[in-house]
Amino acid sequence: MAVLILASASKIRAELLARAGLRFEVSPARIDEEALRRSLVSDGAGARDVADALAEQKARRVSGKHPQAMVLGCDQVLECEGRLFSKPETLEDARAQLRELRGQTHQLHTAAVLYLDGAPIWRHVNMPKLTMRDFSEAFLDEYLAQNWSDIRDCVGAYQVENVGIRLFDRIAGDYFSILGLPLLELLAFMARRGDIPG
Numbered sequence: 001m002a003v004l005i006l007a008s009a010s011k012i013r014a015e016l017l018a019r020a021g022l023r024f025e026v027s028p029a030r031i032d033e034e035a036l037r038r039s040l041v042s043d044g045a046g047a048r049d050v051a052d053a054l055a056e057q058k059a060r061r062v063s064g065k066h067p068q069a070m071v072l073g074c075d076q077v078l079e080c081e082g083r084l085f086s087k088p089e090t091l092e093d094a095r096a097q098l099r100e101l102r103g104q105t106h107q108l109h110t111a112a113v114l115y116l117d118g119a120p121i122w123r124h125v126n127m128p129k130l131t132m133r134d135f136s137e138a139f140l141d142e143y144l145a146q147n148w149s150d151i152r153d154c155v156g157a158y159q160v161e162n163v164g165i166r167l168f169d170r171i172a173g174d175y176f177s178i179l180g181l182p183l184l185e186l187l188a189f190m191a192r193r194g195d196i197p198g
Contacts, residue, residue, distance in 0.1 A: 002116060002195070003069040007062035012161070013181045020187060022196070025034050027066070029058035029073065034086065048125055051111035056120060058183075063115035070195070071115040076180050078155045080106035091148055094157035095140065098167070101156060103134040105170075110177040112186060122189045126182045128173020130160075135167060144166070145186035164182055 006014060009028040017024050024073050033054060040050045052075075059073025078085040080101055088094035114122040134167075143163065151157045151164065158164030160171070160178055176183035191198025 004071045004195075005062055005066055005071045007058040007071050007073045010074070010180055012159075012179050016176060016179060016181050016183050020183060022190075024072075025069075027071075028039055029061040031061055033075075036132075037084070037086070041084065047084055047107070047109045048111075048127065050084065051075045051109040052076040052113070052123060052125055055111040056113040056115075056123070059113045059115040059120070060118075063118055069117050070121075072186070073115070074181055075111050076155060077109045077111075078106055079109060080104055085155055087153055088151075088157050089142045091144060094148065094151065095144060097157050098132075098140055098144075101132050102131060102140075105129055105131040106156070108173075108178060110174075110180060110182055112182050114186075114189070120154070122186075124182045124185045124189075126174050126177035126185070128171065128175075128178050130168055130172075130178065131170040132167050132168040139166075191195045195197050 004022060004024040006017060006024050006026050007029040014026055024112055036057060037050055040053055054075035055073040059071045063071040084098055088097055092124060107127050109124045109127050110124055113120050149160065151159060158167055174182065190196045
């Protein structure tokens with residue numbers, strides 16, 4: 001089996017791979033995600049294509065340094081009523097995002113791409129839907145005050161695996177994809193290839 005490299009600094013993605021029993025290395029891709037996102041959107045790309053392109057760019061970048069390794073690039077784009085959301089830069093950005101998402105259903109586009117020998121060998125995009133409840137301003141203030149350090153790197157300013165689950169009424173779709181990785185599909189592909197016992 002080729003060495004597996006996660007081209008991401010995401011702690012939750014690494015945790016999911018480790019809990020699934022995979023051996024891997026971490027080598028975060030150094031790309032300007034916001035510039036690439038803006039360029040794709042200005043060219044008319046939708047949320048699904050933006051997530052897929054960002055995941056592929058990350059995998060390609062790290063694969064260039066480790067061509068014999070299997071490199072996993074991932075990205076996640078949040079879309080609500082046609083608008084794409086980025087990670088909040090400030091506490092006030094997070095507050096504004098959550099106010100906009102409150103009472104609404106939004107969709108996450110969670111993409112993963114595997115590269116080997118300088119080319120993509122697998123890709124997948126899952127699109128779970130999440131509905132936020134109409135929470136109070138008092139709850140929002142308390143939530144942000146207690147969780148800002150944990151959610152500042154999360155698109156939508158929430159983590160459903162933690163207290164952020166209290167923001168929601170309904171969740172439809174793959175839980176692992178909500179966390180940032182279509183894990184079941186990845187494991188199935190690796191088992192079919194013989195990279196892991198299947």
